[in-house]
Amino acid sequence: MAVEPDLQLSPGPASLKSGSVDALLLRARHDPHALVQILREAQARHTWLSRELLGYIAGALGLTLAHVEGVATFYRFFHTSPAGEYRVLFSDNITDRMQGNAALLDDLCRRLGVQRGQMREDGRVSVDFCSCTGLCDQGPSLLINHHQVVTRLDAGRVAQLAEFIESRVPAAQWPAHWFRVDDHVRRADVLLGTPLIPGAAIAAALARGVPALFDEMNRSNLRGRGGAGFVTGMKWRLCRDAPGTEHYIVCNADEGEPGTFKDRVLLTRHPDMVVEGMTIGALAIGARRGMLYLRGEYRYLLEPLLDVLQRRREAHLLGASILGHAGFDFDIDIHVGAGAYVCGEESALIESLEGKRGTPRIRPPFPAEHGYLQQPTVVDNVETLCAATHVALQGGAWWSAIGTPKSTGTSLHSVSGDCERPGIYEYPLGTSVDRILEDCGARDTQAVQVGGPSGKCLSAIEFGHRIAFEDVPSAGAFMVFDRSRDMFEVARNYAGFFAEESCGFCTPCRVGTALVVKSMDKLAAGRGSRHDVELLSDIDILMHGTTHCGLGGSACNALHDTIVKFRPAYERRLKSLEFEPAFDLDAEIEAARRVTGRDDDTVTQRESAA
Numbered sequence: 365m366a367v368e369p370d371l372q373l374s375p376g377p378a379s380l381k382s383g384s385v386d387a388l389l390l391r392a393r394h395d396p397h398a399l400v401q402i403l404r405e406a407q408a409r410h411t412w413l414s415r416e417l418l419g420y421i422a423g424a425l426g427l428t429l430a431h432v433e434g435v436a437t438f439y440r441f442f443h444t445s446p447a448g449e450y451r452v453l454f455s456d457n458i459t460d461r462m463q464g465n466a467a468l469l470d471d472l473c474r475r476l477g478v479q480r481g482q483m484r485e486d487g488r489v490s491v492d493f494c495s496c497t498g499l500c501d502q503g504p505s506l507l508i509n510h511h512q513v514v515t516r517l518d519a520g521r522v523a524q525l526a527e528f529i530e531s532r533v534p535a536a537q538w539p540a541h542w543f544r545v546d547d548h549v550r551r552a553d554v555l556l557g558t559p560l561i562p563g564a565a566i567a568a569a570l571a572r573g574v575p576a577l578f579d580e581m582n583r584s585n586l587r588g589r590g591g592a593g594f595v596t597g598m599k600w601r602l603c604r605d606a607p608g609t610e611h612y613i614v615c616n617a618d619e620g621e622p623g624t625f626k627d628r629v630l631l632t633r634h635p636d637m638v639v640e641g642m643t644i645g646a647l648a649i650g651a652r653r654g655m656l657y658l659r660g661e662y663r664y665l666l667e668p669l670l671d672v673l674q675r676r677r678e679a680h681l682l683g684a685s686i687l688g689h690a691g692f693d694f695d696i697d698i699h700v701g702a703g704a705y706v707c708g709e710e711s712a713l714i715e716s717l718e719g720k721r722g723t724p725r726i727r728p729p730f731p732a733e734h735g736y737l738q739q740p741t742v743v744d745n746v747e748t749l750c751a752a753t754h755v756a757l758q759g760g761a762w763w764s765a766i767g768t769p770k771s772t773g774t775s776l777h778s779v780s781g782d783c784e785r786p787g788i789y790e791y792p793l794g795t796s797v798d799r800i801l802e803d804c805g806a807r808d809t810q811a812v813q814v815g816g817p818s819g820k821c822l823s824a825i826e827f828g829h830r831i832a833f834e835d836v837p838s839a840g841a842f843m844v845f846d847r848s849r850d851m852f853e854v855a856r857n858y859a860g861f862f863a864e865e866s867c868g869f870c871t872p873c874r875v876g877t878a879l880v881v882k883s884m885d886k887l888a889a890g891r892g893s894r895h896d897v898e899l900l901s902d903i904d905i906l907m908h909g910t911t912h913c914g915l916g917g918s919a920c921n922a923l924h925d926t927i928v929k930f931r932p933a934y935e936r937r938l939k940s941l942e943f944e945p946a947f948d949l950d951a952e953i954e955a956a957r958r959v960t961g962r963d964d965d966t967v968t969q970r971e972s973a974a
Contacts, residue, residue, distance in 0.1 A: 389425070394425060399720075403432075403439075412447055415433070439703050441510045448483045450490075450535070451490055451509050452492075453492055454468070454491070457500055458781075458857040458858070461853075463503050464504060468519070469493065472491055473491050488532075494507060495620070496624075496861075499513060502786075503516075512543055514538075515545060548787030549787060550779070555630075555754065556776070560634070560640070560753065562636045562679065565757040566640060566647070566686065567687060568756055580759055585772045586763060588745055589751065589775060591839035603649045603733075604740075606732060609739065610653070611740045612651050612736045613649060613741070613744070614717070615654070615656040615745075616710060618659040619746070620708045621705075622841070623817075623841030626788055626840045627745070632668075641744070641751075642696060647692060656696055656697070658701065660701040660703045663700055666698060669698055673695075704867070705915075706723075706866075712724040713743065714735050721867075724867070747840070751773055767794050777790075779844065783807075794831070794832050795830060795831055796827070796830050797827045797829055797836070804844070808846045809824065814838045815839045816843075817919075818919065820921065821922050821925035852888075852930070853888075854922070855923050866916065873907065876907045892939060900927065907919060908920070
């Protein structure tokens, strides 16, 4: 067994002798590239990943224990120490904060007698925050055991939830309406409002032939909806022309940007459209295998999606000789993530698919040339693949007639925050921010965060701008803040998110995001100075030019925009215009003063007297 020599392992700990892990390994064909999936399922069976269990898996896969432990400690949904029979994680996006999630978490901790972030002594439960769960339109929400989701939390549900945990009622037996996730489609256009017969777009693509399919994709000028906006037809062509023994297509459903939930709705409401787009892409690039990378927070969607894949296989829309077309063989596996925002970056996602830590790769080379297993790989967003399905069916000219010449077609917006009708809105690209605010019932709006924390924060004077690649690009999030909100606290929440989700690979991001949080906390505590605001601006400039990947480079976008456009929110927290130290000597020695019974003047009092 390829494990460290000082670790003496039996055939397996007592919990492994049932054969459940061996069966899991057998089903995964002992493929080391399936490590993340193996760890996820092993943890689901054993509640946490002991060192003995990790060593057993390492030996079975021919990996070192160091590698397996490194992967297990990278992903936030993996636990290498006991985390409790019930693992309760409250979504902590800014919209959840606005809806009172912190008070609900404190209430649950009080009822259960547990400290946030710690397991209760009896091993029953742990409670903590996690990043956005993609349920901003029906929060506050939480995750149970990284599987079930509970929406629309309130004090009553929290009280019942505590009773269920104390009585050890399995989460699957809790009230079904707690787990209800609504689509909330408020405005549908061509993607959400056009019925699609499964297989129709594949048949149209086959009838055209691959060269004509590329012509239609080029004519459509469809650009990726995941944020980068690369032309889809060009990406497919680069992949098809790249040398390799295999070609792959990957659907990036790791929708981790806070405030975004459009992919969740597409996967729930139109899964056939997503899979059809992957199949058409496979035809174009010559792929026989595809992978759908589903974010860990959407684990509850796994079984329905597996059912869709099986139904399509039975209808000859997946598998060998699709639609009777000899040589067109293509199938899809689903890979579930384990809580890592950085895996939304395509090269980090590929690393995760290969059973590694989700660390972004240095580019070039790009995935279209050297992707999964160093083979040519297309990575497309969920919405992009849905759009490709419609282009294959209706033609490129039809798609390019919608939107603007540089930003063709429609796009989906996940609207949340201070509005009467949060949910999904589909518009032609080129639609103004004002129009979306009016449709969603926003009132007295002071700011809109477009594209999530890594996107752009717009003030009221900018609401005439249009959502388009040539104006305000968006990956789909549209968070609304009225004038009752403190934009400093909004930016502070985003800063905490980026510090928590930094992969830690490069120093500028790892250290920079931590420094931003410390400076923001200092300002929030009323100990800030103009120097601290200037330091935040300097960190923003530094990170934009030095981080390893684009996610780190965009970590200070909201910080920059709020300092420039909502500076009074920062300045009212300044204690002085000169440097103010963050270290508080009185606070540090207060405990010792109490223990020794000293009643001498504090340092602050002595300074005042002087």
